[in-house]
Amino acid sequence: MAQQSKTSKWNQIRHAKLFMPIVCLLIVLLLNVIQTPDFFKISMNNGVLYGYLVDIINRGSELVILAVGMTLVTAVSGGQDISVGAVMAVAAAICCQILSGGAVSTNTLAAPIIVAALAGILAAGLCGAFNGFLVAKLNIQPMVATLILFTAGRGIAQLVTKGQITYVRVGSYKVLGGYIGSCPIPTPVFVAILTVIVMQLILKKTALGLYLESVGINGSASRLVGLNSTMLKIIAYIICGLLAGLAGIVASSRIYSADANNIGLNLEMDAILAVALGGNNLGGGKFNLMGSIIGAYTIQALTTSLYAMSVSADQLPVYKAIVVIAIVVLQSPVFQSRISKVTQRKAVGNAA
Amino acid sequence: MKKKVLSLLLCGVMVMGTLVGCGSSGSSDGGSSDGGSDSGDTITVGFSQVGAESDWRTANTASMKETFSEENGYTLIFDDAQQKQENQITAIRNFIQQEVDYIVLAPVTETGWDTVLQEAKDAGIPVIIVDRMVDVSDDSLYTAWVGSDFRAEGNKACEWLNAFAEAKGINAGDLNIVDIQGTIGASAQIGRSEGLNDAVKKYGWNLVAQQTGEFTQAKGQEVMESLLKQNDNINVVYCENDNEAFGAIDALEAAGYKVGDDIANGEVMVMSFDSTNAGLTDVLSGKITVNTECNPLHGPRVEEIIKKLQSGKDVDQLQYVDESIFAVDDTVTSIEAETSLGETSKYDVTVVTQDVIDGRAY
Numbered sequence: 063m064a065q066q067s068k069t070s071k072w073n074q075i076r077h078a079k080l081f082m083p084i085v086c087l088l089i090v091l092l093l094n095v096i097q098t099p100d101f102f103k104i105s106m107n108n109g110v111l112y113g114y115l116v117d118i119i120n121r122g123s124e125l126v127i128l129a130v131g132m133t134l135v136t137a138v139s140g141g142q143d144i145s146v147g148a149v150m151a152v153a154a155a156i157c158c159q160i161l162s163g164g165a166v167s168t169n170t171l172a173a174p175i176i177v178a179a180l181a182g183i184l185a186a187g188l189c190g191a192f193n194g195f196l197v198a199k200l201n202i203q204p205m206v207a208t209l210i211l212f213t214a215g216r217g218i219a220q221l222v223t224k225g226q227i228t229y230v231r232v233g234s235y236k237v238l239g240g241y242i243g244s245c246p247i248p249t250p251v252f253v254a255i256l257t258v259i260v261m262q263l264i265l266k267k268t269a270l271g272l273y274l275e276s277v278g279i280n281g282s283a284s285r286l287v288g289l290n291s292t293m294l295k296i297i298a299y300i301i302c303g304l305l306a307g308l309a310g311i312v313a314s315s316r317i318y319s320a321d322a323n324n325i326g327l328n329l330e331m332d333a334i335l336a337v338a339l340g341g342n343n344l345g346g347g348k349f350n351l352m353g354s355i356i357g358a359y360t361i362q363a364l365t366t367s368l369y370a371m372s373v374s375a376d377q378l379p380v381y382k383a384i385v386v387i388a389i390v391v392l393q394s395p396v397f398q399s400r401i402s403k404v405t406q407r408k409a410v411g412n413a414a
Numbered sequence: 415m416k417k418k419v420l421s422l423l424l425c426g427v428m429v430m431g432t433l434v435g436c437g438s439s440g441s442s443d444g445g446s447s448d449g450g451s452d453s454g455d456t457i458t459v460g461f462s463q464v465g466a467e468s469d470w471r472t473a474n475t476a477s478m479k480e481t482f483s484e485e486n487g488y489t490l491i492f493d494d495a496q497q498k499q500e501n502q503i504t505a506i507r508n509f510i511q512q513e514v515d516y517i518v519l520a521p522v523t524e525t526g527w528d529t530v531l532q533e534a535k536d537a538g539i540p541v542i543i544v545d546r547m548v549d550v551s552d553d554s555l556y557t558a559w560v561g562s563d564f565r566a567e568g569n570k571a572c573e574w575l576n577a578f579a580e581a582k583g584i585n586a587g588d589l590n591i592v593d594i595q596g597t598i599g600a601s602a603q604i605g606r607s608e609g610l611n612d613a614v615k616k617y618g619w620n621l622v623a624q625q626t627g628e629f630t631q632a633k634g635q636e637v638m639e640s641l642l643k644q645n646d647n648i649n650v651v652y653c654e655n656d657n658e659a660f661g662a663i664d665a666l667e668a669a670g671y672k673v674g675d676d677i678a679n680g681e682v683m684v685m686s687f688d689s690t691n692a693g694l695t696d697v698l699s700g701k702i703t704v705n706t707e708c709n710p711l712h713g714p715r716v717e718e719i720i721k722k723l724q725s726g727k728d729v730d731q732l733q734y735v736d737e738s739i740f741a742v743d744d745t746v747t748s749i750e751a752e753t754s755l756g757e758t759s760k761y762d763v764t765v766v767t768q769d770v771i772d773g774r775a776y
Contacts, residue, residue, distance in 0.1 A: 098644070108670030117639055167692065225466050227657075229692065240668070317631040317661065324630040369640035375626035376598045 069409065082398075083340050083356040086389045090363045098370045110246045114370055122362030123250035124150075124309040124326075127257050128333040129358040131302030133342060133349050138274040138298040139197055140346030141204025142334045148215025149189045149303055150310030150326030155219035157182030157311055158228040158320035167229040175235055183307035189215070190303015194296035212330070219322035229319045239316030250312050257305065258355060265351065274298060278346035332361050339389055360389070457720065458489045460509030461518040464545075465497045469690055473776030474520070474545065474710040481713030499523055503530045510537045516720055517541045519556075524549040531555040542719055544712045547601070553731070557723070560715045562708050563734040564602045568609015569751040570739050570761055571685055571706045575650065576617050577746040578704075584678060589619045590647045594627040594634055594662055596654040602708070603629075605754075606654045606687060622648060627658040634661025642669050649677040651684045656693030656705070659686035663701050675703040675742060689740055691776060697766040700742050705766075709737040710776060740764050 075081060094101040094114070104113035128146050135143045157179050163172025189211055196207035242249055265271030277284045277291045285291050306326075313325050338344055339360055340353025364385055373381055391397055459482050463475050475492075482488040491514060493505035499522045509517050510533055517539050521527065527548045532555060534541050540557040547559060579589060593610055596603030607624070614621045622645050627634035634653060638661065642648065651666070653659035666673050666682055674681035686693055689707040696702040715735050722729050734753065741763050748762045764770060 108668070110668070112643075112669065114640075114643060117636075117643075121636060226469065226472075313632065317635065317664075319631065321630060321632070321657075324628075324632065366640060369625060369637060370644060372623050372625070372644065374624065375595055378626070 079341060079350050080353055080356065082393045083353045083360070086339065086392065087356055087360045087363060090360055090367060090385065094367045094370060101367075101370065106246065109244060110241060110248070114366055116248070118359060118363045118366045119251050120248040121366065122359045123248075123254035124313050125329065125332055125336060125358040125362055126254040126355050127305050127309040127312070128329060129336040129340070129354040130257060130261050130351060131305035132333040132337050133340070133351055133354040134274060134298045135204070135302045136334075136337050136342060136344055137278045137346055137349035138295050139204050140278060140344075141197070142330075142337075142344065143190075143193060143208045143299065143302050143306075144205060144330045144334070145189065145193060145208040145211035145215055146302065146306040146309075146333060147326035147328065147330040148212050148219070149186045149306040150313060150329065151219040151320070151322045152189060152215050152222070153182035153186040153307035153310035154314035154320040154325045155182075155222040155228070155322050156185045158230050158314060159222050161230045161232075161235065162228050165228075166224075166226050167231065169231050171230070171232055171235070179238075179311050182311055183304055186307025186310065187300050187304040190300040190306070191296065193303065194299030197299060198292040198295035216322055219320070219325075223320055223322050225322075227319050227321050231318060235315060236318050237315070239312055239314070239318075250316075253308070253312055257308065258351070261301075262351060270294075270297075275348050279348070333358070335386065336361055339386075339393070341393060456484075456487055456489050457516065457724070458491065458512075458514040459516045459518060459720070460491045460493070460505070460512070460514040462493045462495055462502045462505040462509075462520065464495055464502075464520050464522050466494065469776050470688070470708070470710045474712060476775060477711040477713035478518070478716070479713075481717050486717075495522060497522055499526060506530050506534060510534055510539060513537075514539060516723075518716055519543050519548075520545045521548050522546075528552075528555065540723055542716055544716060556731075558719050558729050558731055558733055560712050560719070560733045560735060562602075562737065563754050564605025564708075565609055566605075566734070566751060566753040567687060567706045567708065567737060568606040569613070569753075570609075570737075570749060571606075571652070571687070571704060572609055572613030572617075573749040573751045574704050574706075574739060574741065574746055574763065575619075575685065576613065577749055578675075581745050582678065586618045587620060589650055589677075590622050590645070591619055591650040591652055592622050592638075592641050592645070592648050593624040593652045594637055594654060594658045595624055596626070596629045596658075598626050600629070602687075603654055610652055627653070627661065629655050629657060631657045631661040631664075634658030635665045636661075638662040638665035639669070642666070642671070649682055651682060653684060653686045656686050656688045656690045656696075656702075659684050659693065659696070659702055663696070673701050675700070675745075689738075691771060691774065694740060694766050694771050694774070697740055697742055698768065698771065703742050704763075705740045707737040707739060709735045711735065738762070738764055740766050740770070742766065 101114050104111055104115055106112065132142060132146065160173050160178035160181055161171055161175065162168035193208050193211060196202045197204050238249055240249060273289055273294055277289060277294050281291045310325060314320050336357035337354045339357030340350060342349050342353055364382060368378055368381055461478050464471060466472055466475065479490060479492065482490040491509065491512065495501035495505060502519065502522060506517060506519065507530065517534055519541060521543065524547055528550050531541055531550060535555055543556050543559040545561050548556060579586060593607065595607050613619065623641050625637045625641065627637045634657065638651065642665065651662050653662050663673050663684055672681045673684050675683050677683050683703045684701060686702045686705045687708060689705045693702060693705050697705050712735055715733060719729050719733065739761055744765050746763050748760055750758055750760050752758050
């Protein structure tokens with residue numbers, strides 16, 4: 063009897079939504095311990111927290127912010143926004159250009175940081191609205207609609223920065239990507255956590271989360287029960303754009319400059335992967351925000367681990383691909399049903 | 415309503431189209447009138463440039479425009495390709511039609527030039543490639559190539575490090591170097607990494623780690639952060655461009671290290687390449703100890719080739735521009751390093767002052 067309740071509890075855990083994403087994250091982290099024994103060591107160095115785990119949480123911040131927006135877009139429209147990386151560059155370019163007052167490099171601020179940052183994020187929101195308009199109003203497939211800004215976004219950013227890297231060499235601009243005063247925890251971590259909390263509150267305290275899921279599952283049916291699917295889709299894309307803008311400002315603050323060619327480069331693919339690793343269906347419908355966030359940290363953990371294991375640069379993508387394939391296979395429905403069959407057979411064998 | 419919006423959009427697109435069309439035809443008109451004025455006494459040069467994506471590129475363009483000015487007896491037809499190969503191909507065809515005397519090409523990509531270069535060859539116009547190389551089946555399609563010797567840049571930086579270590583009495587085995595590489599496969603990365611790898615073997619330095627920073631500040635920072643956690647004995651960071659060096663310096667300082675050339679007393683030395691304005695400013699402040707130049711001023715060398723061709727002499731097909739090396743102080747005054755052509759030459763080390771930075775074109 064006791065045995066049975068134990069197995070049922072195990073089954074409960076095993077079938078929990080977040081089980082597989084968490085297991086994958088743990089596997090990636092534990093693999094490190096074999097290679098790098100002091101992987102989990104966190105110490106104080108120069109007044110700030112120091113260690114691989116801190117790096118993962120710090121460097122993963124932008125990806126987490128993007129993954130949140132990507133999850134919403136995926137849920138409501140059954141497609142992905144591949145323009146987020148380019149939109150990051152647009153936000154960073156506008157923010158730095160306002161701060162520098164049009165110069166290539168500046169040591170004094172031409173405008174308050176908050177104004178410039180808001181302008182950048184707002185521009186990113188506009189990009190999101192444009193994507194949303196194409197997807198919801200004109201019914202263009204998300205991948206195709208967002209391909210426009212994916213291609214044009216960096217061009218726009220280049221145009222804003224006049225094709226050069228704009229530097230803002232002012233201490234206060236480095237805070238968002240660095241540290242607040244003598245606080246030992248990097249600021250991007252707070253930004254990411256705050257984003258997640260705010261989004262979680264909006265989704266749970268209002269009916270927005272439920273509405274997005276219902277539109278994603280069946281748009282026409284949702285419209286018939288009185289939901290404005292078009293508007294909901296546009297809202298999701300605007301949120302995704304705003305978050306991409308925020309991520310862009312954080313990334314730009316890290317390097318106190320707007321590098322239109324490189325900020326957020328290939329990050330849209332990582333964000334989509336994070337959503338998938340989190341156990342979300344890329345075809346839309348029900349979504350799990352926490353899953354995507356764990357997925358994002360898994361990807362960053364993988365990158366940091368490969369650095370820690372000193373994998374040579376030319377082989378890096380291969381190892382990354384192998385681990386990603388393994389994780390995706392582990393989570394695939396076919397593999398899962400195989401596993402549950404095997405465990406069932408074992409259980410039957412034990413009973414007999 | 416929807417139809418109205420759509421038609422409005424279409425109108426907008428068409429207006430844009432005509433505007434753009436006007437712009438481009440206008441500029442090519444200007445070009446042909448320039449070419450038409452070509453008489454016996456001036457040499458007409460058509461230059462197809464990649465674009466204006468970096469300070470380096472802007473300086474490259476300025477050098478060409480300065481060298482091939484009217485006062486010097488040239489007519490320069492300049493074409494900005496805005497990073498597009500098809501624009502460059504169109505530009506070269508225009509140059510051929512305008513019967514220019516020489517074509518100078520800074521290619522966007524390495525491949526896909528066979529047809530258009532063959533057209534230039536058939537028209538009897540010599541083509542000089544600058545900066546990046548072209549990958550063509552027949553090497554006779556271009557007359558000469560002018561660009562940077564990345565391998566020599568790597569050698570120079572390493573010879574400097576060796577001379578520095580000897581001057582300061584540091585044992586070769588005590589130099590623990592990390593290499594933050596450029597984008598893997600880029601010619602600048604290959605040359606600079608090879609230079610270091612050979613020097614490590616030759617002098618018995620300790621190469622602790624090699625990892626790519628993809629020529630960006632963000633990656634340079636992230637990689638340096640990680641490398642510092644694996645090794646606590648790093649005293650030399652070999653960054654393969656200035657942007658990576660900025661990132662590495664940020665990471666080092668955030669982790670409580672002091673950057674500078676006093677490696678005997680625990681400082682970490684940062685070496686860099688490119689010598690951009692911002693890079694040399696960091697040399698001046700002592701954060702970067704040595705910065706090896708990647709010279710964008712190709713104009714004079716191209717002019718030299720054209721003059722030789724004018725007087726009917728043969729030219730070497732591969733030509734490298736002169737590049738110097740900048741350091742924070744005069745611990746090492748000159749070095750000898752081998753170039754890709756196998757020659758050993760002597761290079762003077764320039765000590766960076768504000769005047770040096772102000773006197774540079776980029």
